[in-house]
Amino acid sequence: xIRDISGFSNPLVKRLRSLREKKHxxxxxLFLAEGLRILIEARDVSVLPDILVISDDARPHPLAxxxxxxxxxxxxxxxxxxxxxxxxxTAKDNPQAVVGVYRDCPTALSAxxxxxxxxxxxxxxxxxxxxxxxxxxxxxxxxxxxxxxIDDCVDPFSVETVRASMGALFTQxxxxxxxxxFLGWLREGQGQLVGTSLNASVDYQEPHxxxxxxxxxxxxxxxxxxxxxxxxxxxVKIPMLGRADSLNASVAAAVMAYEVVNQSKARGSxxx
Amino acid sequence: xIRDISGFSNPLVKRLRSLREKKHxxxxxLFLAEGLRILIEARDVSVLPDILVISDDARPHPLAxxxxxxxxxxxxxxxxxxxxxxxxxTAKDNPQAVVGVYRDCPTALSAxxxxxxxxxxxxxxxxxxxxxxxxxxxxxxxxxxxxxxIDDCVDPFSVETVRASMGALFTQxxxxxxxxxFLGWLREGQGQLVGTSLNASVDYQEPHxxxxxxxxxxxxxxxxxxxxxxxxxxxVKIPMLGRADSLNASVAAAVMAYEVVNQSKARGSxxx
Numbered sequence: 001x002i003r004d005i006s007g008f009s010n011p012l013v014k015r016l017r018s019l020r021e022k023k024h025x026x027x028x029x030l031f032l033a034e035g036l037r038i039l040i041e042a043r044d045v046s047v048l049p050d051i052l053v054i055s056d057d058a059r060p061h062p063l064a065x066x067x068x069x070x071x072x073x074x075x076x077x078x079x080x081x082x083x084x085x086x087x088x089x090t091a092k093d094n095p096q097a098v099v100g101v102y103r104d105c106p107t108a109l110s111a112x113x114x115x116x117x118x119x120x121x122x123x124x125x126x127x128x129x130x131x132x133x134x135x136x137x138x139x140x141x142x143x144x145x146x147x148x149x150i151d152d153c154v155d156p157f158s159v160e161t162v163r164a165s166m167g168a169l170f171t172q173x174x175x176x177x178x179x180x181x182f183l184g185w186l187r188e189g190q191g192q193l194v195g196t197s198l199n200a201s202v203d204y205q206e207p208h209x210x211x212x213x214x215x216x217x218x219x220x221x222x223x224x225x226x227x228x229x230x231x232x233x234x235x236v237k238i239p240m241l242g243r244a245d246s247l248n249a250s251v252a253a254a255v256m257a258y259e260v261v262n263q264s265k266a267r268g269s270x271x272x
Numbered sequence: 273x274i275r276d277i278s279g280f281s282n283p284l285v286k287r288l289r290s291l292r293e294k295k296h297x298x299x300x301x302l303f304l305a306e307g308l309r310i311l312i313e314a315r316d317v318s319v320l321p322d323i324l325v326i327s328d329d330a331r332p333h334p335l336a337x338x339x340x341x342x343x344x345x346x347x348x349x350x351x352x353x354x355x356x357x358x359x360x361x362t363a364k365d366n367p368q369a370v371v372g373v374y375r376d377c378p379t380a381l382s383a384x385x386x387x388x389x390x391x392x393x394x395x396x397x398x399x400x401x402x403x404x405x406x407x408x409x410x411x412x413x414x415x416x417x418x419x420x421x422i423d424d425c426v427d428p429f430s431v432e433t434v435r436a437s438m439g440a441l442f443t444q445x446x447x448x449x450x451x452x453x454f455l456g457w458l459r460e461g462q463g464q465l466v467g468t469s470l471n472a473s474v475d476y477q478e479p480h481x482x483x484x485x486x487x488x489x490x491x492x493x494x495x496x497x498x499x500x501x502x503x504x505x506x507x508v509k510i511p512m513l514g515r516a517d518s519l520n521a522s523v524a525a526a527v528m529a530y531e532v533v534n535q536s537k538a539r540g541s542x543x544x
Contacts, residue, residue, distance in 0.1 A: 044515065134520050138520075140515055141513065141519050168514075244413045251523055255527060
């Protein structure tokens with residue numbers, strides 16, 4: 001059903017706006033994604049919003065028309081509203097013309113098929129939503145299966161994370177768990193746990209990475225706790241040639257992940 | 273001289289706060305850096321603030337004591353003030369206890385010694401301060417010489433850029449110029465211009481990169497303009513194995529830069 005909403009005090013407007021806060025997202029099991037590009041990414045992997053909010057201002061983009069049609073066909077609601085109310089929902093002066101409300105979709109660790117992808121990211125106490133979203137985007141680029149979240153990570157369904165993921169959130173399994181459960185699960189099957197460490201003496205290009213590779217990314221400020229480093233099958237360092245002693249967490253994850261991809265490609269071309 | 277300031281309406285407080293805006297930074301030729309870690313990075317490459325602002329709240333950190341001493345010895349001012357005024361200057365509820373005011377330090381293209389480093393970044397219309405700061409941090413990690421800024425890039429001296437650089441701003445030459453001047457300068461000497469492109473058919477690991485390598489990073493949303501791509505000596509693509517068609521700009525820069533570093537290391541170990 002398409003509904004037009006014009007009142008600021010409309011309960012739905014308040015409810016949508018409340019989804020900017022974690023506690024409301026958790027209670028409702030819903031989250032917001034903003035912008036046509038991200039919503040189309042979701043649609044392209046067959047994820048449609050429960051509620052599609054769309055500006056009544058402009059002539060809708062042909063892709064927005066498609067979204068409206070498909071959301072309605074799937075039983076979702078479409079809300080048409082003014083730019084002021086979109087501003088209120090998105091807390092932005094220049095809001096995106098399209099906002100989607102999605103059912104959150106965490107994956108239980110027990111439901112993860114580790115052999116479904118050659119690489120998995122394991123984020124430990126990642127605090128920056130930009131980093132976590134970027135990690136998802138890298139995961140999509142390298143063909144990873146998803147991001148396993150341990151310790152106190154930022155909410156993977158926050159607006160900022162979803163935005164930084166550029167829609168990759170919808171392509172990656174999001175697996176919130178804890179260290180003990182993760183390690184127990186990991187050791188029940190195949191899987192190489194790889195950590196980067198300032199204390200490691202092995203260059204990241206030296207080891208032979210074997211699928212599935214689990215790349216453990218430590219907290220932005222503190223890195224990995226020592227006992228986590230010790231649990232790794234492989235500890236490596238990315239060379240630092242200047243004064244810096246570390247890279248941004250998601251940047252380091254990308255450098256590591258492309259090394260794994262490149263090794264696998266090189267072995268493939270050697271007929272291994 | 274150490275001065276204590278307690279009044280919100282103190283002209284210096286207003287002036288420091290105004291440095292959060294580009295026009296005031298430009299007019300004064302000054303910028304802000306926040307936090308002990310970044311100020312110590314600057315000190316370690318012999319850059320001291322003109323003005324050091326420090327919280328009168330807590331017992332200063334031993335490194336902050338060193339900063340106070342060295343700033344005074346170099347003829348700078350030290351301001352002691354309360355957390356409320358630090359909040360006002362930094363526009364944060366929980367301000368860093370140490371803020372430095374630095375003379376901005378752009379490098380003229382004509383003053384760049386291209387042979388002083390094997391890698392240079394060339395950022396084209398980079399709009400996100402987090403990306404630009406991260407690029408500086410990557411530059412430091414890979415031993416790059418600096419970041420050449422062309423077209424309409426975000427201010428390299430904004431508080432957000434400085435923060436994301438984690439102090440690498442002070443280790444990298446910052447070279448604002450434009451495309452025509454850059455290209456003219458580049459072609460007067462040695463230098464391989466390398467661009468990543470979705471249209472390229474060559475994998476980024478295939479070419480032989482030669483120093484000095486200039487890595488051209490396109491705008492976050494639009495990538496490189498076609499004529500910029502055409503001017504590159506080498507056009508490569510980073511493989512995308514999922515649905516994503518691109519990586520975050522600074523992440524792509526890191527993947528490229530480590531390939532250049534790794535090739536150089538491999539050639540070094542072969543005695544080339």
